[in-house]
Amino acid sequence: MSGDERGGLTVARLSRSFGGLQVLRDVSFRLNPGQVVGLIGPNGAGKSTLINCVTGALTPDGGDIWLNGAWATGRSPDALCRSGLSRTFQHARLLEELTVLDNVLVGAHVRGRVGLVSAALRLPSHRREEIRLHECAMHALDLVGCGHLADTPAHALTTGQQRLVSVARVLASDPRFVLLDEPAAGLDDTETGALADALRQVAAGDVGLLIIEHHLELIMELCDEVLVLAGGGVVASGPPAVVRSHPAVVDAYLGTPA
Numbered sequence: 326m327s328g329d330e331r332g333g334l335t336v337a338r339l340s341r342s343f344g345g346l347q348v349l350r351d352v353s354f355r356l357n358p359g360q361v362v363g364l365i366g367p368n369g370a371g372k373s374t375l376i377n378c379v380t381g382a383l384t385p386d387g388g389d390i391w392l393n394g395a396w397a398t399g400r401s402p403d404a405l406c407r408s409g410l411s412r413t414f415q416h417a418r419l420l421e422e423l424t425v426l427d428n429v430l431v432g433a434h435v436r437g438r439v440g441l442v443s444a445a446l447r448l449p450s451h452r453r454e455e456i457r458l459h460e461c462a463m464h465a466l467d468l469v470g471c472g473h474l475a476d477t478p479a480h481a482l483t484t485g486q487q488r489l490v491s492v493a494r495v496l497a498s499d500p501r502f503v504l505l506d507e508p509a510a511g512l513d514d515t516e517t518g519a520l521a522d523a524l525r526q527v528a529a530g531d532v533g534l535l536i537i538e539h540h541l542e543l544i545m546e547l548c549d550e551v552l553v554l555a556g557g558g559v560v561a562s563g564p565p566a567v568v569r570s571h572p573a574v575v576d577a578y579l580g581t582p583a
């Protein structure tokens with residue numbers, strides 16, 4: 326592994342089957358700090374399986390994952406999250422009886438620095454940490470345009486607001502890399518705009534983002550690189566302008582030149 330690969334997420338020749346069905350075959354990509362990579366492909370192409378393997382929910386059958394220079398294949402989702410690799414889910418569920426702020430604080434606590442003993446004894450270090458986490462949570466909510474909803478119970482949110490808050494919950498964990506599974510699904514145009522602005526700001530803070538999306542315009546507008554998955558393999562990759570006119574993409578996925 327070369328020196329400049331040590332500060333990123335590297336996925337090399339990842340494979341995964343379910344029974345006799347090979348869902349991923351030799352998938353490789355790299356995500357650098359501050360880079361936004363889009364992952365597109367038809368339904369069933371293997372996008373969610375890829376995220377599940379990279380974030381530890383599934384064990385790949387073959388291939389390697391490196392996170393900041395450390396071999397990360399097979400590590401648990403919790404361990405990866407503590408190392409700065411987080412994800413959002415296609416159908417994220419909030420804790421409905423809690424307020425929006427408390428939901429986001431759950432994310433912030435994932436990487437809290439003060440242990441149980443300090444918390445139980447209510448030491449000053451615990452109090453300072455609580456203030457810091459509260460600020461992180463509010464900052465994440467402001468980023469996605471939901472700061473005004475902090476005191477609202479989660480069950481009172483629209484579907485779009487729930488999605489934005491679930492993105493804020495992940496951002497509050499102060500990740501270095503985030504894998505987002507269809508973050509714009511169910512958002513209206515205003516919410517999609519707020520999401521795009523938030524993700525740009527997050528990436529500008531040197532966070533690497535991998536975004537699965539069916540909303541192609543969002544992908545083409547937001548991403549530095551796009552990876553196209555079909556039948557479990559990468560059929561095209563490169564800058565958006567190159568990928569959108571790639572013959573394999575036009576034929577197999579977009580149908581007509583975008």
Ligand SMILES: Nc1ncnc2c1ncn2[C@@H]1O[C@H](COP(=O)(O)OP(=O)(O)OP(=O)(O)O)[C@@H](O)[C@H]1O
Pocket residue numbers: 343348366367368369370371372373374375
């Ligand atoms: N746990 C599982 N057991 C068996 N087959 C699975 C499992 N998870 C996924 N698959 C199959 O793997 C293939 C890829 O699924 P995956 O959800 O990764 O695709 P996707 O590209 O994310 O699709 P979508 O865009 O519809 O979410 C599909 O054929 C799916 O049925």
